[in-house]
Amino acid sequence: MKSFLNLFICIISYTTVFAQTLNHEVIDPEGHPKLLGLINKEGLQKDTYKAWFDANHDHYIVNDQLVKTFSESLKDYKIKVFLGTWCGDSKKEVPRFYKVLETANYNLDNLEVIALDNQKEHYKQGPNGEEKGYNIHRVPTFIFYKDDKEINRIVEHPIETFERDIEKIVTDQPYRFNYIAANYIQHLLATKTIDQLNTEETKLVAQLSEFVKGSRELNTLGYVYLRTKAFDKALYTFKLNTLIFPYKSNVYDSLGEAYFITNNYTEALINYNKVLALKPEDKNALEMIQKINLAIKQ
Template sequence: MKRVLTILCLLSFIKISAQEFNKEVTTENGRQLLVGKINLEGLQTPPYNHWFQQGLDSYQVDETLTTVLKEKLNEYHIKLFLGTWCGDSKRETPRFIKILKAIDFPMDHLEIIALDYRKGHYKTSPTGEEKGLNIIKVPTIIFYKDGKEVNRIVESPLESLEEDIAQIIFQKDYVPNYAY
């Protein structure tokens, strides 16, 4: 009996501590959007898969920079804040993911957080991952090394995603749009 109780307690702890991914909400006008932590599977389901797949298919990765990125980017952890309702996020997110896939970036080093846009919830997530990070525009891509923020790309790249990432990981004088 003691063993059964221990197992039940353990299972309930796992259920409580498990991350909920791809939470979907519906706005007052019936529009669906993802909020909170999401993964690529969430972006590959309707209605998000239309713009996500189209963005993946149409973007040509700058292969001259992929070798350089591949050498150093895997030393980083990345947080990508986006809005599945946001035109800039719909444009940049598939491009960014395609770059990561092209360089075999370890996807367990990527955390994707979808922010809300409903009244009273604007640019927030249900579990507050954005708190204290000064997320003013989406997408915002934050690069961390050794647990510390190194830099970020805000809303759109200055040159190209590949070039901006290279500037960040080689610690050049990179100042993003909408400096934080």
């Protein structure tokens, strides 16, 4: 009885919508603590997170001479960071980013840090929708603003180092961040209808094939749309991924899942059978086909 009550309390704690409070910690249904919403360095140095934050912060050797070349220019920028305290890349990169900013004597009042979730129903979302409008599909993401306009961003990890990447961004040098194909799709889906995009499909597939970093790039974006119930955008993104990577079983698995969730069992079956054509013993595809057939009979 006691364990059931503890689980119930954890679920209530996790699912309650809370006001915007600094360094708000929740316990997910599996018993894992995480920060959600607006946070700062003090929150990241709480006991739960201190070990990985301090280790990655203190052990990073900053290129002091390079920082001196952009520290003055950096003062004109505001920065917004989206991370996950559950995310390996965030644990590694965010402490290093803090150390570079501190070396540059950057005013941390101009830094806003937002922790996102990893639960399926809240995938890469903030507790109050803080991520909306920022095209976040990977964490960490570091967005640089000047005069309230986004200038550039660093996505997941630097192209070279934080020092070199920041220097390029704040001194107006050419800089292209990671996963630019996913960001381009986000832009297109925000500015055009899917019918319009379907007429440009062949050209778009050819363009994206040059820039996309493997099948996981658009797959991750598709799940961001799927978990936020933007089903048309999710289906479009997953379908586009199958056209770019027709030999990858995982792209058909994701498209099949999206069709299943939207109750299009015919298309779901088609895609899970494509998975089996490429990977005959795929356990998930076999289980999903059984599940779909049961749903059809009902």
